[in-house]
Amino acid sequence: MISLSVSKSNSQNSTHAKHGLAVSISNLSLIYKTSISKRPTFKARLKSIGRGKKHTRVVNAINNVNLEVHYGSVLGVIGSNGAGKSSLMRVISGIIPPTQGKVEVHGSVSTLLALGVGFNPSMTGRSNVYLGGLAAGMTRSEIDSRFEAISEFSELGDSIDAPMRTYSSGMYARLAFSVAATVEPDILIIDEALSTGDAHFKEKSLNRIKELRSADRALILVSHALATIEEICNEVLWLDKGKIMMRGKPEEVVAAYKEFLNVGKSASSNEDV
C-alpha cells in the first residue's frame, strides 16, 4: 500500500532499490476457454462438424486486477478454491499469457512454482530436482552446489533416489518446497506448498520463509493457512472469483475473509501451524 519512491529500476546495475517495484500488474484479465468434451480429439472434432457452434465453457479466472508488489514485502494471497490465485501466479511467472492487460516483472522470478518438481513420476526425486531446476533456467553447477541442502532440508533420506511415483503427497510437497526455498530468486512465489507437510515440516518451512524475507526479495505466498499468512506476511491480498476483494494489513484482510467465509469460530480453520 505504501509505495515509497517507485523507481523504475530497468537499467540499474546492482541490486534492487529498497522498496523498488517487483511486479506491476495493470488491468489484468484471464479467460479460460475449454471445450466441454474432456479430451480434444480428431474424432470428436469430426463428429461435431455438422453441429454448428462449438460447445465451450468460458471461465473468467482473473477479472481486471491491478496490483503492485514491491521488493522487501511479503504478500499473502488468500481466497476460496477456484478464486484464481494459482492462475494469477501463473500469469506473473509467464506460464500463461494474459487475455487482457499487462504484467511487468522486474527481476528474476522463480518460475518454478513448487509443483513443477516431480513432473515425471517414474524418475527419481534426484532427477526431478535436476530437471525442474534446469528447466527453470538454473545451471547444473548451481543445482550441484545446492543439491545437498535441498535433500537435507527435505529430510527424504534415501527416498531421494526412489522414483517419485512411490512418494506420498507430503513427500512430494517436501521436495517441492525444498527446491523452491533453495533457489533464492529475486521474486519467490510459493503456491500452496505449505499445506500437505506434517506439523514438523510446516514449522520448518515457516522458519525458512522467515529467513528468506529480505529487503531485496519479494515473496508471494499463496495459502489457505490463514494463521500462517497472518504471521509472516506484511500485506495480504484477498481474491474472489477473479476479483480483488480487499488488500491491506494482514489482520484486517484475514478477519474480513473469515467473516466472509463465516468460519471465524469453527475449530478446523484454525488448525494451521
Place this chain on the structure above:
Amino acid sequence: MSTQVTIYEPFRAGLPPIGAYLRQLWSRRTFIAEFSRAELREQNFDSVFGQLWLVLNPLLLSGVYFLLIYIIRGSSDSTRYAHLTACLFLFYLIGNSLSGGVKSITSGQRLIMNTAFPRVMLPISATVVALFKFIPTLAVFFVLRIALGLPYSWQMLWGVPILLIALLMGLGMAITISCINVYFRDIANFLPYIIRSLLYLSPILFEVSALSPRLKKFEMFNPLFSLLDSWSKAVVHASAPDMHSLLQSLIWAVVIFLFGTYFFLSRERDFAVRL
C-alpha cells in the same frame, strides 16, 4: 545481478521474438542433455542388455523381412540384406523421433503448467533420445557390412550429410506431431499406423531401382523416399547418391522443420491452457 524487466502481454498468434527465444533455448541446453539421459536411463538403455535389445530388435526385424522377401521372390543376396538393415535403422531414427515426440508436450503437463521455458525443448529431447538409440545400431550395421564383404569407397562419407538431413527431418516431425497432439489427442493412437504405412511405402523392403517410373513419380510425396534411397546408395552401395534425390530430401526436411517450428512456436504460449 542486474535487474531485467519482463513484460507479459496478451497472446497473439504469431512468432515470439526469435532472438530471445533462441537465447533462452541455448541457456537451457543442459536440460535437453539431462532429460534425454534420464529418459534413456529410465528405459534401461544405459545397461548392456538394454543396448543389446536396442540393436537386437531392428536386427531381428530385418531378419524377418529378409525371410519374407526371400519367400516372396525366391531369391535374395547380401546387398539386399544390407540395404534392408541400413534403411530400417535409419527409418527407426525417424520413427523413434516421431513416437517419442508425440506425447512430449502432453506428458510434460506438470512441468509446463508450473514452469516457464521454451516448450520446444521437449520434442528436441525426444529426437536426441532417438539419436542415442540410433548410434549403436549404426555400429552394428558397419560390423554387418564387413561380414557381408561389401565394397568401400570415399563416397560413403555422403552418409554424414544424409544423416544430418534425416535428423533435421526427424526433429521437424517430432516438433510438428507434439504440437498436433495437444489439439488432437488421438493422433498418438493413429501414430503406429502412420509409421507402419511410411515403412511400407518407403524403399526399405524394395529398392528404388525396382520401381516403375510411374510409381516413382508418386513417391515424390513421401518425405522419406529420396532420403532412404540416398542413404542406401551411400552406405550400402558405397557410391555417390543421386544429387537430385539428395536435394529433394533436403527440401523435404527443411520444409517440415520450418513448417513444424512455425506451427509450434506460434502456439506454444497457448499450451499451458490446453493441457
